[in-house]
Amino acid sequence: MRDKVERGVSLGTQVADIIRQRIVRGELQAGDRLTEEGVAEEFQVSRGPVRDAVSQLSYEGLVEVRRPRGIYILGLSADDVEQLYSLRGALERLAVQRAMDVTDDEPWRRVWQCVERMAVAADEGDHPAFQKADVEFHSLFYEMARHPRLLATWRQYEPTFAALLDVTINHDDDLHESSEAHRRLYDVLRSGDRAAAEAELIEHLRGAEERMRLELVARR
Incomplete structure (x- = not known):
């Protein structure tokens, strides 16, 4: 089925999402x-949204613009x-350490709701629902960190990690x-326990990186 974009939503973001997933x-x-x-032509949009999409993908290191010849895929x-997950590890360790200082129960309630949604999605074998809750779970730490520059950096790479998760999660028949x-x-x-939290986070992200590495090996 041909990918389509929806009107009323940022066209550049949608085009970037589709191309990113293909990469x-x-x-x-x-x-x-x-x-x-x-x-x-494929997405039936003007060149403005295409340029916005290419700009974002170029920032993420997935494509390169070589004028006047076109847009070249750099691939993954x-x-x-390794670079993506080492960057994420550095960012998320800071986010988690700052989030642990939050004493208000409301933000933590939202994190727990993500955990519950993942449990339900695992029971139902609902991969898209699991992916959505998984990304939100981690994004909440950056929001709780109260560090605008850290959050802005995460937002730049969040779509990339969502796309990586979309690939790896669909290889798991059992999400439990x-x-x-x-x-x-x-x-x-x-x-x-901050030391235990950092160790658990490192192991958590190491597993995610390893699943993506195995995916790349399987494509050879």
Whole structure:
């Protein structure tokens, strides 16, 4: 089925989301070439949204603009995956440490709701619902950190990690192990043990990185 964009939602964001997913899934590979005209025609949009999409994807290191020849896919290598997850590890450790200072129960209630939604999604085998709750779970730590620059940096890369999760999560027939991992992370964060929380987070992200590495190996 041909991908389509919805009117009323940022067209550039939608185009970027679709192209990003194609890159992460391996449907677009390093060296493949796109043109503004071709992308605009496929999605039935003007060149403005295409340029917005390309600008975002270029920032994420997924494409490169070579004028006047076009837009070239840089793809996703094992080195890219290592860089992305090492960056995320540094960002999220700071986010989590600051989030643990939050004493207000309301933000933590929202985090727990994500844990509950993942448990339900695991029971129902609902991968899209699980992915949505998973991304929100981690995003909430950045919001709770009360660090606007940290949050802004995460927002830049959040779509990339959502696309990576979309790929890896669909390889898990049973989502209960991942659901339980998020419950454990929540519990240790609420315990107040900072050293244990950092160790659990590092292991959590290491597992996510390893699943993506295995995906890349399987494509060779």
